[in-house]
Amino acid sequence: MCADNAISHDQGVPASSRTALEDPGQISIAGAAVKAAARAVVDRATPELVALSHRLHAHPELGFEEERACGWLGDMLTAHGFTVTTGVCDLPTAFVAERGSGPLVIGICAEYDALPGIGHACGHNVIASAAVTAALALGEVADELGVTVRVLGTPAEENGGGKVLMLERGAFAGVHAAMMVHPAPSERLDPFCLARAQLSIRYEGRAAHASACPEDGLNAADALTVAQVALGLLRQHMTPDQRVHGIITTGGQVPNVIPELTEAAYYVRAATLPALHELEARVRECFEAGAVATRTRLTIGSDSPTYSHFRHDSQLLAAYERNALALGRSFPPVGPADDRQAGSTDMANVSLAVPSIQPLVSIGSGTAGLHQAEFAAYAARPEADRALLEGGLAMAWTAVDMALDVAARGRLLAL
Structure with a gap:
């Protein structure tokens, strides 16, 4: 069990953030400065983040066997000021990493398992690296925003329900919002999940x-x-x-x-x-x-918990969309056929307990879809590298918006 990992935070907000929260006219100025600082972190760490994605891609590991992936993510987060606890929730390849001590707890989910025979054909190397991108960017400004960044390393999404087990065992206790991005052939805010x-x-x-x-x-x-x-x-x-x-x-x-x-x-x-x-x-x-x-x-x-349908949080989605667009991402129109291309995820179970989003980020794979060997090849190409950096930064900026918006922050803290 890992219920002890739940952390209770003082509801106080740092003076710098309190000024912006009390004066709406200062919010956009404060937000722009904080986002610039977060982006500078990503710019400095870009070679390291891309190398992480490529290393994961070159060494695929099946669910509950992701020893190297878990270690590589933990080492990188530790080097950037996070306190990392591995083997949480009685799962050897799960971890929780935290930085900051504010009352608003932002959960960033990383998954890193691969598929048998076709490796990272679901692009979990991109997911994990985007999560680290968001964590590094947000962790640098966490105290200024009055937030705690909690990275949840979640094993066995493909076949085992790592997030469901971690949810049941307390790893998400105290989390006010949870986010991750998932690579795909095209961009989408609210993918239909079965x-x-x-x-x-x-x-x-x-x-x-x-x-x-x-x-x-x-x-x-x-x-x-x-x-x-x-x-x-x-x-x-x-x-x-x-x-x-x-x-x-x-x-x-x-x-x-x-x-x-x-x-x-x-x-x-x-x-x-x-x-x-x-x-x-x-x-x-x-x-x-x-x-x-x-x-x-x-x-x-059954070898896996049941996965639920997904409940996308509309306010988080709207903020993510604004930030993704500001970074140059684009969202093509969604038609009825798009909902036919539905998968399932254990992140959906988290979404029923915590306000959550899981937008899709395009890696430019064209007709190559998820769980195809061709998609795995695209998951380590330059378009995928750009997707993990921009998707991760968009998540960090979304958290900044939630922290600085009085109503949004209050809503999350009240849930």
Whole structure:
């Protein structure tokens, strides 16, 4: 457990920030000066930040195995004045880093796990480096703003729900706003995220000689075949924002032995948690049908917590948009087809507990999309380097706006 990491801060604000907060006419002047100071930090650290991204990209690590990534981020944050605690929440590759001691706690989320076989095809090297960018920029002005910067190193986003575990175990306690950016083929403020359940399927039957005495066997592979047919028929009743997809991980060893064990991994997705629970119940019935038809034994488990739908905080998004535009980013029009290109994230669970955003930053990958080897190649190119620097600085500037705006600061502190 890591509930002890929750920090209680004095509600006092430094005199320099208090002056701006008390005089609206001074806010824009103070904000411009603080943002310039934050940008200067990023400019000085640019070679270091880009090198971090490329190092992560060249050494991909799977979820809960990100030992080097966790260490590299921790070392860099320590060198820039952060107090870093690793192995938090009983997760060896999770960490919490803090700088500043103000009452407004800004959470910056870093994720750094990769995908098997295709490395950083989701660009988590960009996410982690953008988080460090935001942290360094904001950490330098934290005391002036009356904020605490808390970087949360969150493992296993792809398959394991590191943020969900850290949320449940107290790492986000006391955080007033949480942010991260995610690389993508195109820029977007509020990407549509589906709630997701992960199912591990196991059918156990009885082996037999497939030619001499097949009648003595109970075919576990046939059980999964029946379930897949049932799932195919279920799709005609699914809404456009629902998904069911999976892979067979164990399906027999040789053709002349009736398979006694079949295993599969499946994802179920829907627009909201209630819709997900309803769909998941029907999907489970499809797997149960396979067991009934073949008289095999079915076990359904899960290797990951359920991911929720995402609740984007409109005020944080508006501030991020202004700052991203000021840095030269642009947001193309969003059409109905864009919501069809939906994934899932454990950051969504954080968004239901803490005001959160997760904008997409373009890395110029064109038609190469997430979870493709081609996208992984783009994640270490100059456009991705620019995205992590500008995305990180836009997050830092957004935090500056929240700290200096009387109403925005009060809203976050009151939540």
